[in-house]
Amino acid sequence: xxxxxxxxxxxxxxxxxxxxxxxxxxxxxxxxxxxxxxxxxxxxxxxxxxxxxxxxxxxxxxxxxxxxxxxxxxxxxxxxxxxxxxxxxxxxxxxxxxxxxxxxxxxxxxxxxxxxxxxxxxxxxxxxxxxxxxxxxxxxxxxxxxxxxxxxxxxxxxxxxxxxxxxxxxxxxxxxxxxxxxxxxxxxxxxxxxxxxxxxxxxx
Numbered sequence: 032x033x034x035x036x037x038x039x040x041x042x043x044x045x046x047x048x049x050x051x052x053x054x055x056x057x058x059x060x061x062x063x064x065x066x067x068x069x070x071x072x073x074x075x076x077x078x079x080x081x082x083x084x085x086x087x088x089x090x091x092x093x094x095x096x097x098x099x100x101x102x103x104x105x106x107x108x109x110x111x112x113x114x115x116x117x118x119x120x121x122x123x124x125x126x127x128x129x130x131x132x133x134x135x136x137x138x139x140x141x142x143x144x145x146x147x148x149x150x151x152x153x154x155x156x157x158x159x160x161x162x163x164x165x166x167x168x169x170x171x172x173x174x175x176x177x178x179x180x181x182x183x184x185x186x187x188x189x190x191x192x193x194x195x196x197x198x199x200x201x202x203x204x205x206x207x208x209x210x211x212x213x214x215x216x217x218x219x220x221x222x223x224x225x226x227x228x229x230x231x232x233x234x235x
Contacts, residue, residue, distance in 0.1 A: 148203035
């Protein structure tokens, strides 16, 4: 299914977006757990702070501890939301011509890697292990002629995208073969119209 309203930077002429996806949410699980534990500790300390025999806030070292606590809290919150944004900014685009993997961070990274459908030799799906099958994610290995395989990791619902990529690859190969056999200047869709009609007069 095409997405006619979807465009991206570096899109080629006559290139249509067929599908796109972000990496599986399992990548965010360690950050969510650590952030949740940090918030739980802060909340527990705030609730029970009256039970501690703390010196008055006028003491210099208490002020320093308070400042460090605020700075540490701000850093942890900033780091968590930066990870969320980085996850949203990393995605894979499947078009009728290419597979494009976009890898970005908020400040330091902006990479793209693509492979043309016509250059794909083989597509393999790897989904080994209990966790990968339970949470429905895996890896796709895409081999091309004369280069190292491209590994797309933590693909959600890998069966779906494995079948989709094979379908688009086969359609691209078929379209290229038709284009190769079609004389220049003739639309392949109108070849039947351009072909001369056969003489159906019975021969003596």
